Amino acid sequence: MGHPMYAAGIMRNLLVAGLAAACVLGASAQSASNKVVVLKASRMLDVAAGKTVSPGLVVVTGNRITAVGGSVPSGAQVIELGDVTLMPGMIDAHVHLFLHPGAEDLQTVEESVPKRTLIAMDAARLDLMAGFTAERDMGTEGAGSADTAVREAINSGLFPGPRMRMSGNAVDLLGGHEDANHFNPAQHVLSNADRANNVDEIVEVIREQRKEGADFTKVYETGPDKYVDGVFKTPYQYTEEELKAAVMEANRYGLGPGHGVAVHATGEPGSGYAVAAGVMSVDHAYQLSDATMKAMKEKQIYAVPTFAIAEYFADHAASPAAGARERAQQAYHAAEFRKQLAAGVPMAVGSDVGPFPHGTQARELELMVQYGMSPADCLRADLINGAKLLGWAGQIGELKPGYYADVIAVEGDPLKDISAVTKVGFVMKDGVIVKRALRVGGR
Numbered sequence: 001m002g003h004p005m006y007a008a009g010i011m012r013n014l015l016v017a018g019l020a021a022a023c024v025l026g027a028s029a030q031s032a033s034n035k036v037v038v039l040k041a042s043r044m045l046d047v048a049a050g051k052t053v054s055p056g057l058v059v060v061t062g063n064r065i066t067a068v069g070g071s072v073p074s075g076a077q078v079i080e081l082g083d084v085t086l087m088p089g090m091i092d093a094h095v096h097l098f099l100h101p102g103a104e105d106l107q108t109v110e111e112s113v114p115k116r117t118l119i120a121m122d123a124a125r126l127d128l129m130a131g132f133t134a135e136r137d138m139g140t141e142g143a144g145s146a147d148t149a150v151r152e153a154i155n156s157g158l159f160p161g162p163r164m165r166m167s168g169n170a171v172d173l174l175g176g177h178e179d180a181n182h183f184n185p186a187q188h189v190l191s192n193a194d195r196a197n198n199v200d201e202i203v204e205v206i207r208e209q210r211k212e213g214a215d216f217t218k219v220y221e222t223g224p225d226k227y228v229d230g231v232f233k234t235p236y237q238y239t240e241e242e243l244k245a246a247v248m249e250a251n252r253y254g255l256g257p258g259h260g261v262a263v264h265a266t267g268e269p270g271s272g273y274a275v276a277a278g279v280m281s282v283d284h285a286y287q288l289s290d291a292t293m294k295a296m297k298e299k300q301i302y303a304v305p306t307f308a309i310a311e312y313f314a315d316h317a318a319s320p321a322a323g324a325r326e327r328a329q330q331a332y333h334a335a336e337f338r339k340q341l342a343a344g345v346p347m348a349v350g351s352d353v354g355p356f357p358h359g360t361q362a363r364e365l366e367l368m369v370q371y372g373m374s375p376a377d378c379l380r381a382d383l384i385n386g387a388k389l390l391g392w393a394g395q396i397g398e399l400k401p402g403y404y405a406d407v408i409a410v411e412g413d414p415l416k417d418i419s420a421v422t423k424v425g426f427v428m429k430d431g432v433i434v435k436r437a438l439r440v441g442g443r
Contacts, residue, residue, distance in 0.1 A: 034061050034062045035061070036059065036061050036066075036073055036075065036077065037061075037077045038057065038060070038073070038076045039056070039058045039079050039409075040072075040081060041055065041057075041082065041083075041084045041085065041086045042055060042056060042085070043084070044086040044087065045415070047088065047380060047384055047397065047399075048380070048384065050374075050415065051415065052085060052415055053069070056086040057069055057072070058405075058407055059072075059076070060431050062431055063405055064402060065402065065404075066401055066402075067401055068400065079433075083411075084409040084410060084411055084412075084425065084426070085410050085411075085414060085420065086399065086408075086409055087383075087409075087410060088397050088399055088403075088406060088407065088408070089132065089133025089134065089406035089407065089427065089428075089429060090132045090134075090349075090362065090382055090408070090421065091132065091133075091135070091383060091387060091390065091397065092135045092136070092162075092351055092364075093281065093283075093304050093349060093350035093386050093390065094136065094138045094283050094306055094351060094353075095123075095353050095361070096138060096141060096352065097119075097120035097121075097124055097127075097135075097140075097147065097150060098116045098119065098123075098137075098141055098354070099141055099354030100357075100358075101355060101356060104141065104355060105192075108143075108190075113143050113146050116140075116143050117143065117149060117150065120147065122358075123358040124160070124162060124164070125160050125161060127162055128160050128161050128427060129359060129435050130359040130360070130362060131362065131408040131427055132162050133162050133163060133427070134164075134386070134387070135163070136164075136216075136262075136389070136390055137165065137166050138170070138218050138350075138352075139167055139168075139170035139192075139218050140167075140168060141169075141170075141178070141193075142190065142192040142193075145169075145209070145213055145214065147166040148166055148168070148212060148213030148214070151164040152213075160429075160434050162429070163392070163406075165259075165391070166213070166215050167209070167214050167215065167216050167217060167218040168212060168213075170192075170193040170194070170218040170219065170264070171193060171196050171206070171220065171246070172191060172193035172194070172195060173196065173197050173220075173237050174195060174197055176191075176193070176195075176220055177193075177222070177224070177237070178191055178192040178193040179191045179195070180192065193220060194208075198242070199241070199245040202242060202245055202246050202249070203245060203246075206246060215255075215259055216260060216261070216262060216280070217246060217250050217260070217262070218261075218262050219238065219243065219246055219261055219264070219279075221236060221237050221243070221264060221270040221271070221273070222235065222264065222266045222270040223235070225329075227328065230332070232286060232287050232329070232332060234270065236269050236270035236273060238273070240273040243261070243274055243277035243279065244276075244278070246261050246277070247261050247279060256391060257390075258390045261279045262283060263279050263281070263282055264283055264284060265283065265284065265285065266286040266287065267286055267288075268289050268292065271285065271288050271289075272288075275292050275296055275301055276295065278299065279301060280301065280302065280389060281302040281303070281348060282296070282301065282303050282304070283350060284304070284305070284306050284352075285303040285304065285305060285345075286329070286336060288303070288340060288345065290343070293339070293343040294343065296346065297343065301346070302346050302348040303346070303348070304347075305350075305368065306350055306364070307333070307334070307368065308353070308356065308361055309351065309353070309355060309356060310329065310330045311367065337368075338371065338372040341372055346385060347368070347373070347377075348386050348389045349364055349365060349368065349381055349382035351363070362421045362422040362424075365379075365418050366419055366421075366422070368381070375414055375415050375417075376415055379414060379418075383396075384397050404431075405430060406428065406429050406430065407426075407427075407428045408426060408427050409424070409425055410423055410425070411423040411425060
């Protein structure tokens with residue numbers, strides 16, 4: 001079972017979060033009355049241009065940005081944030097709110113869905129406080145559509161959290177990646193995913209998930225992975241035709257970007273099948289063939305590398321030998337990532353946070369820069385591409401008039417040192433200040 005002190009800590013955090021949410025609701029009422037707030041700082045980030053602008057000034061009216069730069073409107077509340085950089089709230093395109101550090105398979109067996117839902121609420125709060133104002137939850141790992149309740153609680157102001165796209169359980173086949181394969185078969189331990197073995201079952205599962213409130217569909221397409229003597233291999237799970245059926249069913253709802261199919265796919269041939277089928281993103285993407293990379297560039301299908309989770313597993317491996325294997329595979333992935341960048345594969349940022357502590361996933365941006373991206377390109381991948389991937393293009397991801405007022409302030413200049421994104425002292429989501437740790441003044 002989860003440690004009782006851990007659970008008690010979650011409950012304390014949620015109590016505080018609930019009280020804070022009451023304050024947020026009050027602030028939201030003020031936002032609805034079109035109160036004007038001006039955020040001032042030494043710098044602000046122009047994401048598209050890849051440059052910082054001095055000084056930084058963002059005018060917020062209600063829950064929208066109404067001006068960037070210029071003068072302070074008469075009667076506005078001014079918040080002086082000092083020597084920091086204003087930038088859009090970050091986007092994590094691959095999170096697991098329902099997971100926490102520890103044995104993943106045992107969490108889903110030992111912890112009830114109500115308990116896991118409370119844990120997910122606290123995870124959402126932690127991510128928001130770290131500056132992530134929009135996220136895509138890539139599977140509840142056995143908690144079904146409980147993520148819909150989390151999304152609605154956030155949207156209604158009951159608890160603080162990012163804007164969320166939810167998938168419910170992932171879709172997996174019999175004996176697949178998340179099918180409780182290592183437990184005693186006589187115990188009939190349930191899969192952490194929704195099982196579908198053919199086209200008809202895939203369509204039925206997607207329809208049930210959408211009925212229960214899922215925004216998009218996650219499919220496990222590869223696994224288990226093997227990396228031996230520099231050679232990476234992983235079996236595919238669904239054929240190209242089966243994946244095409246999933247994409248067609250997801251697109252049938254007509255909801256547009258952010259509502260299609262994303263795949264867990266680490267290598268070929270599964271990655272190629274998924275791209276040919278027209279998925280939104282290939283998450284993990286350790287290995288992509290030349291043909292797959294070319295198709296991803298042409299179709300603008302995003303790769304989501306998830307380096308941070310692999311680093312965490314290497315650092316917390318059960319033995320030195322296991323840690324060495326994880327690091328060798330990470331080095332292989334990093335080399336493949338550089339090939340993908342050279343081939344023009346579009347990137348988005350997703351950390352796979354959950355198995356490692358929520359609120360620490362800005363490490364993913366540091367690793368993407370370490371492994372070959374420039375800070376400017378990494379920030380564009382996170383903010384502009386992330387907004388497109390989640391279906392919020394033109395609404396979040398840039399500091400522009402008309403966009404939602406999702407604004408954070410970081411110490412330093414992230415274009416000079418990407419680690420600035422790990423030092424978030426101010427968070428505004430939807431025009432409401434949810435974190436103000438910086439020493440600030442106002443008038």
